[in-house]
Amino acid sequence: VKLYDYGASANCLKVRILLRLLGTTYERVPVDIFAGESQTPEHLSRNPAGRTPVLELDSGEAIPESNAILIHLARGTPFLPDDPIAQSRVLGWLFFEQNLVEPNVGTARFWRLTGRDAGREQIVARFVEAGSAALDVLERHLDGRGWLVGDSASVADVGLYAYVHAAPDAGFGLAERPGVSAWLTRVEVLAGFVNDLEPYPTGARVGAGGQSVHDGQSKAG
Numbered sequence: 001v002k003l004y005d006y007g008a009s010a011n012c013l014k015v016r017i018l019l020r021l022l023g024t025t026y027e028r029v030p031v032d033i034f035a036g037e038s039q040t041p042e043h044l045s046r047n048p049a050g051r052t053p054v055l056e057l058d059s060g061e062a063i064p065e066s067n068a069i070l071i072h073l074a075r076g077t078p079f080l081p082d083d084p085i086a087q088s089r090v091l092g093w094l095f096f097e098q099n100l101v102e103p104n105v106g107t108a109r110f111w112r113l114t115g116r117d118a119g120r121e122q123i124v125a126r127f128v129e130a131g132s133a134a135l136d137v138l139e140r141h142l143d144g145r146g147w148l149v150g151d152s153a154s155v156a157d158v159g160l161y162a163y164v165h166a167a168p169d170a171g172f173g174l175a176e177r178p179g180v181s182a183w184l185t186r187v188e189v190l191a192g193f194v195n196d197l198e199p200y201p202t203g204a205r206v207g208a209g210g211q212s213v214h215d216g217q218s219k220a221g
């Protein structure tokens with residue numbers, strides 16, 4: 001398989017982590033989102049939303065959306081339970097991640113690390129409030145549990161790990177969330193685990209002189 005990927009994106013990191021946990025060899029195709037490569041006709045034909053990651057199967061079929069890719073790769077492996085209720089719970093956590101964690105924790109982090117928070121303090125404060133509430137949900141759930149669903153790691157854990165482990169970059173505290181902190185460590189010691197999230201390039205900073213596809217509406221995580 002091929003992974004259309006951006007090294008500083010935690011949505012892409014999820015997929016790279018799972019591929020390594022599964023021991024699947026893949027070809028990584030870097031997409032420079034700050035140079036407009038996610039918006040070319042070729043990339044839009046893989047993902048009409050113009051985002052990374054996109055998984056391309058050997059058949060040429062493209063699968064966009066990080067959490068859909070996790071599900072696709074995890075079928076038939078221990079990272080996706082067969083039991084319908086457990087499987088639905090895994091999906092539920094992945095929807096929670098895209099609904100409450102990534103848009104709040106991920107956007108607060110991206111804006112803060114790239115200077116996009118300047119002059120937008122009220123919007124950032126809303127991300128921080130909603131992101132903190134989402135982290136508190138995780139803390140309550142993980143109190144007394146090893147994993148998000150059942151008694152072993154699933155793609156729910158991989159999907160949530162990506163933005164939760166990076167939350168301190170945006171000022172979210174994890175020390176006061178011991179259940180979340182211990183769970184992050186459990187994910188990090190899974191056999192094959194590698195976290196190769198890259199820093200945002202200096203050119204991603206507002207005012208760095210690069211083109212501005214990400215200012216305002218567009219985003220990265």
Ligand SMILES: N[C@@H](CCC(=O)N[C@@H](CS)C(=O)NCC(=O)O)C(=O)O
Pocket residue numbers: 006009010011012033038039050051052053064065066067098213218219220221
């Ligand atoms: N819901 C999507 C979000 C993907 C996303 O926002 N990707 C960002 C990087 S984190 C991107 O590629 N942005 C490129 C652009 O906006 O042009 C997913 O989970 O895959």
